[in-house]
Amino acid sequence: MNDIYPKSKLKLKTVFISDVHLGFPGCSANYLLDFLRRVECEKIYLVGDIIDFLYLRKRLYWPQAHNDVIRTLLGKAKHGTEVIYVPGNHDEPIRLHDNTVLGNVVIQNEIIHTTADGKRFLVMHGDQFDSVVKNSRLMALIGSKMYDMLLRANRIVSYVRYQLGLPYWSLAAAIKHKVKGAVNYISNFETAVSQMARQRNVDGMICGHIHRAEIRNIDDVIYCNCGDWVESCTALIENFDGSMEILNWTEQTSTVKQLQTAA
Ligand SMILES: [Mn+2]
Numbered sequence: 001m002n003d004i005y006p007k008s009k010l011k012l013k014t015v016f017i018s019d020v021h022l023g024f025p026g027c028s029a030n031y032l033l034d035f036l037r038r039v040e041c042e043k044i045y046l047v048g049d050i051i052d053f054l055y056l057r058k059r060l061y062w063p064q065a066h067n068d069v070i071r072t073l074l075g076k077a078k079h080g081t082e083v084i085y086v087p088g089n090h091d092e093p094i095r096l097h098d099n100t101v102l103g104n105v106v107i108q109n110e111i112i113h114t115t116a117d118g119k120r121f122l123v124m125h126g127d128q129f130d131s132v133v134k135n136s137r138l139m140a141l142i143g144s145k146m147y148d149m150l151l152r153a154n155r156i157v158s159y160v161r162y163q164l165g166l167p168y169w170s171l172a173a174a175i176k177h178k179v180k181g182a183v184n185y186i187s188n189f190e191t192a193v194s195q196m197a198r199q200r201n202v203d204g205m206i207c208g209h210i211h212r213a214e215i216r217n218i219d220d221v222i223y224c225n226c227g228d229w230v231e232s233c234t235a236l237i238e239n240f241d242g243s244m245e246i247l248n249w250t251e252q253t254s255t256v257k258q259l260q261t262a263a
Contacts, residue, residue, distance in 0.1 A: 018208025048088020
């Protein structure tokens, strides 16, 4: 497998990442680090569930790579990249600090992003729609013991595949998309999000939360989801012409060793 971006920096206008879940053993911090070190951009939006306080409350898990992600982000913020943190439900305590600046990082519970070609997007994590979306079997799965086990199995599969030189493939994502009701949930979520865009009179929405990257027109609204760095290692990016794309980092690079020492 060849790297599409060998050595050279990947220059982008804006990067949106969500659902990193630092402090949770399922987080693919090494892939994210590789991405962050390679990318150069004007703005980074952290679209929630970046630090998994919900998991950290149960157990303290904080390997070096997770620390390095924070340091890399703070380093970028210090050296001219605008970093905006839009907290989610797993990093909810940060919501108390709406409109404040912390180590060059701006905290905003929601914010409007305007693209280079003038489109306006409302950026929010997306858990705000949980109460609207009734079929939440998928959300019950995410955060359950079974999901923890699934992600553990996922890491073993990834490691073996890596050793065999096979490309990254997510067991967890594959199973989740087969869970009864998951497909329903996702489409209900997308509908709720696009209704919000219409209410707020914006061209589109940028969110995370459901761990499934997507750019899709829903009627007259552009629905964008950043995906996650637990199962899929995806980022939403804005190019200099204002066009949006999903970047799947595991498809871009084969050089990173994903497995972290199991705790
Ligand atoms: Mn979430």
